[in-house]
Amino acid sequence: MHIAFLTPEYPHSKIKHSGGLGTSIKNLVVALVAKGVKVTVFVYGQPKSEVFEENEIVFHFISDKKYRLGKWFFYRKHLQNYINSVVKKEKIDLIEAPDWTGVTAFINFTVPLVIRFHGSDTYFCHIEKRKQKFKNRLFETLAVRKAKGFIAPTKYAGEVSAELFGLHKEKIKTIHYGLDLTQFNNEYPESFEKGLVLYIGTIIRKKGVFELPEIFHKVRNQFPEAQLVLIGGDSGDVATGNKSTWELVKQQFYEKDLEQVSYSGKMPYAEVQDYIKKANACVFPTYAETLGMVTIESMAMKKAVVNSNIGWAQELMQDGKSGFLVHPANHEVFAQKIITLLSDTDCNAKMGNEARLYVEEHFDITKKVAENINYYQHLIK
Template sequence: MHIAFLTPEYPHAKVKHAAGLGTSIGNLVSALVRQGVSVTVIVYGQEKSEIFTENGITFHLIGDKKYRFGKWYFYRKHIQKYCNRIIKEEKIDVLEAPDWTGITAFMNFRIPLVIRFHGSDTYFCHLEKRKQKLKNFWFEKLAVQKAQGYIAPTAFAGKLSAALFGIQPEKIKTIHHGLKLDQFENDSPNQFEKGLIVYIGTIIRKKGVLELPAIFHKVRVKCPNARLVLIGSDSSDIATGKTSTWELLQQKITPNDMPSVAYLGKIPYSEVKNYIQKAHLCVFPTFAETLGMVTIESMAMQKPVVNSNMGWAQELMVDGVSGYLVDPKNHEESAQKMIQILSSEKLASKMGVAARKQVQNKFDINVIVKENMDYYETIISN
């Protein structure tokens, strides 16, 4: 079996960008290679074109191109031509691509195309109740409807995507993203910085970060030594047009709370893991997600999590067992759940152990990879 992944991001030093989408692909790719599957990763929109092989993976970086007009069409056709050439040369069996931006709209391939619902603009606009550009919906719907197979990381994301794009829900296979559990070991789970609350993710409205100042203020009334650390890239804000969501967030933090809040920006992944390990608890008040890699990474490191209670999150953790699920807009309840964890090391430890067990049972990449392989086989044989 030879699988190719078409993606705008991947966790590699030569690749321009990497976030949750790239991390989930990277975990799967590494696991496929360990299972003896041939893998090609095709990354578009890069600063320059390059081909190289590393750790058994063949990489094709496709440089970005400028066009006088119609880039949305001509660059896609350029990618199609490139992919079809290497599909033939490398004898690739299946091509997988994300739903985001509908990159495969207008493309035709020699082999089956699988779309994985990482989270389309259509999906996020629906969850945020935000108006979507008609062009973006058109691209994504065309790309989805031309595929021969579909994978979603949660049943919630699959069902909603099916409804939005007009495809039959039974055509979508739910396969969770997987983790390399040996990379998320915590040998000293009872050693942490008391009161340290950690948020990891883009500083953007849809992730619920603008709810955190009010929640954190209520937490500090009962736990005055609590500290909040935010990690991730800053983003512009669609609702206000402001260039920095972090600046908006700062305006909501009270002067008394500000010394207890730190924004670290985007930092190396090894440092992110260090902060997870140091955390008393992790908080993810997101309004729009398909799964949430940092949630299961935190759980794998035995951290209690206070998470959004939206549909996808209910498939990740058990409320009151491995953490708490709360409506991010309910500041009082969110704060009370965090206070409960901060006030009881016994509770924090118990939830951390339960969180690790749940990740082992549901998100072990060594199990997840075989589900993916079985699905690819069905697509190839059809």
């Protein structure tokens, strides 16, 4: 079997940007190759075209192109022609693409197409109650209608996407993202910085970052030595048009609290893991996800987590056992759960261990890869 992935991002030194979408694809690609599946990765929108093989994965970087008019159509046709030529030459059996921006709209592949609902603009606008551009909704709807199969990382994301795009829920296969658990080790979970609260993720409104100042203030009222560290790239704010969400969030902190807040920006993932190990607790007050990779990555490293309780989050952990689930706007309860983890060492350790066990049972890539292979084989027949 030969599977191809079409994606705008992938974690690689030659690619400038990659987020959770790229990480989830890479985790699956590496696991597929380990199972003997041949894999090709098409990464579009790159500065230059390049074809190379690395770790038994064939990469096709497809350069971005300029058109006087109609790039939305002509660039997709360029992708179609290029990919179909490789499909024929390399005997690719199936192509998987993300729902985001509807890249496969107007593209006709010669093999079955699977759309994975990583989180479309349509989905996030619905979750965030934002008005969506007509063009984005059109492209994503056209892209979805061209697919033969659909995969969602959570049942919630699949059901919401089905409703938004007019699909039968039964047509969507739920397969959680997987982690290579050998890459997430914490040999000394009992060793951490007391009072260190860690947030990892883009500094953007939909991640609930505007809830953190009030939550942290309530934490410090009972645990004055608490520190808050934020890691992740800054983003513009859709509500105000401000170029820096962090600058807006920073203004919301009480002056004394801000003295114990540190924003580290983006950093290499090895350093992020070091911070996870140092954290007393990890917090994710997000309003919009399809799953939340950083949550399960923190859990895999035996960290107690306080997470949003919205929709998809119900599939990430058992509330009160392998983590805490709280609505981000409920500042009092969110803060109390953090305080529990900072002050009760036994509870913190037990929850961290349960978090790891939950990830091993539900998000181990060696288990998830088999589910993906079975679904691909079903579509290829």
